[in-house]
Amino acid sequence: MRIFVKLSIPQCLRILRSPCRSFHGYHRLLASQIISYYDSINQCENEPPEYFNFASDVLDKWSQLEKDGRRPANPAFWWINDEGEEVRWSFEELGFLSSKAANILSEACGLQKGDKVIVVLPRVPEWWLLNVACMRTGIVFISGTSQLTAKDILYRLQASKAKCIITSDTLAPAVESVIPDCQFLKSKIIVSKGSRDGWLNLKELFAMTSANHKCVKTRSQDPMLVYFTSGSTGFPKMVVQSHSSYGIGFTVTGRYWMNLTPSDIMWNTSDTGWVKSAWGSVFAPWINGSCVFIHNMPQFKPAIVADTLSRYPITTFCTAPTAYRMLVQHGLSSYKFMSLKHCVSGGEPLNPEVMEQWKIQTGLNIHEGYGQTETVTICANVKGMKIKPGSLGKALPPYDVQIVDDHGAILPAGEEGDIAVRIQPKRPFCLFSQYLDNPEKTAATVRGNFYITGDRGIMDEEGYVWFVGRSDDIINSSGYRIGPFEVESALIQHPAVSESAVVSSPDPIRGEVVKAFIVLAPAFVSHDPEKLTRDLQQHVKNVTAPYMYPRKIEFIQALPKTVAGKIQRKVLRNKEWGRA
Numbered sequence: 001m002r003i004f005v006k007l008s009i010p011q012c013l014r015i016l017r018s019p020c021r022s023f024h025g026y027h028r029l030l031a032s033q034i035i036s037y038y039d040s041i042n043q044c045e046n047e048p049p050e051y052f053n054f055a056s057d058v059l060d061k062w063s064q065l066e067k068d069g070r071r072p073a074n075p076a077f078w079w080i081n082d083e084g085e086e087v088r089w090s091f092e093e094l095g096f097l098s099s100k101a102a103n104i105l106s107e108a109c110g111l112q113k114g115d116k117v118i119v120v121l122p123r124v125p126e127w128w129l130l131n132v133a134c135m136r137t138g139i140v141f142i143s144g145t146s147q148l149t150a151k152d153i154l155y156r157l158q159a160s161k162a163k164c165i166i167t168s169d170t171l172a173p174a175v176e177s178v179i180p181d182c183q184f185l186k187s188k189i190i191v192s193k194g195s196r197d198g199w200l201n202l203k204e205l206f207a208m209t210s211a212n213h214k215c216v217k218t219r220s221q222d223p224m225l226v227y228f229t230s231g232s233t234g235f236p237k238m239v240v241q242s243h244s245s246y247g248i249g250f251t252v253t254g255r256y257w258m259n260l261t262p263s264d265i266m267w268n269t270s271d272t273g274w275v276k277s278a279w280g281s282v283f284a285p286w287i288n289g290s291c292v293f294i295h296n297m298p299q300f301k302p303a304i305v306a307d308t309l310s311r312y313p314i315t316t317f318c319t320a321p322t323a324y325r326m327l328v329q330h331g332l333s334s335y336k337f338m339s340l341k342h343c344v345s346g347g348e349p350l351n352p353e354v355m356e357q358w359k360i361q362t363g364l365n366i367h368e369g370y371g372q373t374e375t376v377t378i379c380a381n382v383k384g385m386k387i388k389p390g391s392l393g394k395a396l397p398p399y400d401v402q403i404v405d406d407h408g409a410i411l412p413a414g415e416e417g418d419i420a421v422r423i424q425p426k427r428p429f430c431l432f433s434q435y436l437d438n439p440e441k442t443a444a445t446v447r448g449n450f451y452i453t454g455d456r457g458i459m460d461e462e463g464y465v466w467f468v469g470r471s472d473d474i475i476n477s478s479g480y481r482i483g484p485f486e487v488e489s490a491l492i493q494h495p496a497v498s499e500s501a502v503v504s505s506p507d508p509i510r511g512e513v514v515k516a517f518i519v520l521a522p523a524f525v526s527h528d529p530e531k532l533t534r535d536l537q538q539h540v541k542n543v544t545a546p547y548m549y550p551r552k553i554e555f556i557q558a559l560p561k562t563v564a565g566k567i568q569r570k571v572l573r574n575k576e577w578g579r580a
């Protein structure tokens with residue numbers, strides 16, 4: 001029989017902070033106590049510790065529990081690709097390999113605590129090793145998506161002053177083409193089977209480097225990551241996240257929104273370059289002792305995703321709304337997701353229609369969450385809570401979320417305003433530190449006692465937050481304020497609509513009107529566009545408030561999207577208004 005010993009928070013604290021030998025000596029430390037301790041910080045019952053490092057304080061503790069037989073036998077990391085290759089690591093193996101990678105960064109690249117490294121890799125296991133290696137050395141990890149062009153890479157290298165870049169064969173030529181303009185860059189590592197002139201080869205370095213590494217001591221507030229935002233609204237900003245912010249702040253996200261435990265296997269399909277990868281493929285699962293599952297797919301293909309969900313014991317699935325849309329359009333009735341029990345989505349609005357289809361086809365709800373690169377999860381429909389389709393759910397601790405007006409005053413339930421997080425009298429420990437080298441932009445996020453997200457929303461009487469749109473995307477037509485999300489959600493209910501983006505368009509009488517850009521479902525491509533336009537306008541009038549209907553409709557082949565796959569309404573809006 002397993003004996004549970006309940007420890008007080010200070011006891012847990014002492015144990016978690018103690019060096020490994022005394023931790024070994026403590027026979028009764030249980031998985032639940034690691035989670036409860038970090039949860040208590042998220043719940044504001046405890047302050048974050050002065051020193052914190054995710055590698056030594058979380059991953060190495062799970063490794064110890066694993067050795068002691070106190071964690072379920074599933075791996076810490078489980079990776080597959082389309083060629084049938086597979087990698088499985090326990091926490092111990094993750095510790096061993098990431099310690100080697102840490103030595104490579106310090107020795108072969110000569111990097112030190114505080115230096116920055118840009119890692120542009122597809123979903124290969126090395127991405128996770130390098131991420132953890134950076135934690136171990138205190139090097140600041142900056143991830144980029146493989147879709148970056150030479151111009152994007154140059155911008156990122158110059159803006160961040162990174163001293164090292166690590167990439168694959170695909171992007172090496174692009175990096176080489178911009179090197180003359182990157183005065184801070186000192187070393188380049190290639191992740192490849194073959195060698196390349198002027199590059200260190202990670203595989204070769206692994207073969208010759210020791211795994212004997214002592215994790216550096218990092219203060220909770222030391223920078224751990226820099227993330228470039230998606231750039232949906234402008235030039236990407238560099239968001240600095242500290243060791244404790246992302247390292248501890250995702251406990252609640254993982255435990256309550258993603259419903260993770262040490263027995264769970266979580267698959268988050270996000271690209272490594274997007275912040276969602278840090279959320280759902282690193283911090284939230286690992287702080288809860290869960291297994292991170294990755295399928296390295298060059299492209300999101302619904303049939304392959306559905307097949308993977310059927311063949312592997314994945315319990316928890318996270319993907320973008322667009323991906324859920326593609327999955328339900330593909331049709332899932334012939335698949336059986338035997339182990340799947342919890343699904344989450346975020347990053348973009350999730351149309352209630354897609355949620356309903358998912359429920360019909362899989363029997364599962366999609367739990368929507370909302371957050372930003374600058375934050376951890378701000379709101380979510382957590383397990384056990386009544387889900388209100390189309391809402392972002394309720395505020396997640398430690399955030400106090402409010403809807404505020406232009407002066408920072410809290411608005412009553414039902415009134416639209418800016419979605420904001422309280423930062424006075426105390427800034428939450430899990431809010432970004434700053435936009436790197438951009439104090440003006442950092443200061444501009446503050447209004448009165450609040451951090452302003454830049455999104456508009458409404459809070460209902462029960463505390464659920466409803467997304468109206470990004471502040472810049474709101475359409476003001478004849479005095480009506482219209483959020484694109486509601487119109488897009490109405491449009492997607494029509495079988496002709498595969499995807500849509502709704503923006504404002506100039507109008508001589510009304511000032512601006514609603515315009516919908518629509519990608520048609522294949523079966524409707526050859527239909528008469530004028531008739532379709534009338535049908536769609538009538539459909540929107542039928543399913544939502546008539547003033548929202550799109551007075552203009554344009555059918556297009558594809559919507560402009562960021563590298564993270566988010567719709568760039570700004571591009572369409574600028575086109576409408578004749579702006580560059």
Ligand SMILES: Nc1ncnc2c1ncn2[C@@H]1O[C@H](COP(=O)(O)OP(=O)(O)OP(=O)(O)O)[C@@H](O)[C@H]1O
Pocket residue numbers: 229230231232233234235236237275345346347348349350368369370371372373374392453454455467469470566
């Ligand atoms: N569940 C959701 N529903 C609607 N929108 C969401 C949801 N989750 C996130 N978002 C949107 O994504 C934004 C956060 O995305 P991210 O941090 O990647 O930067 P971005 O805003 O896309 O890029 P940039 O700041 O460069 O324009 C939120 O501010 C919000 O507009």
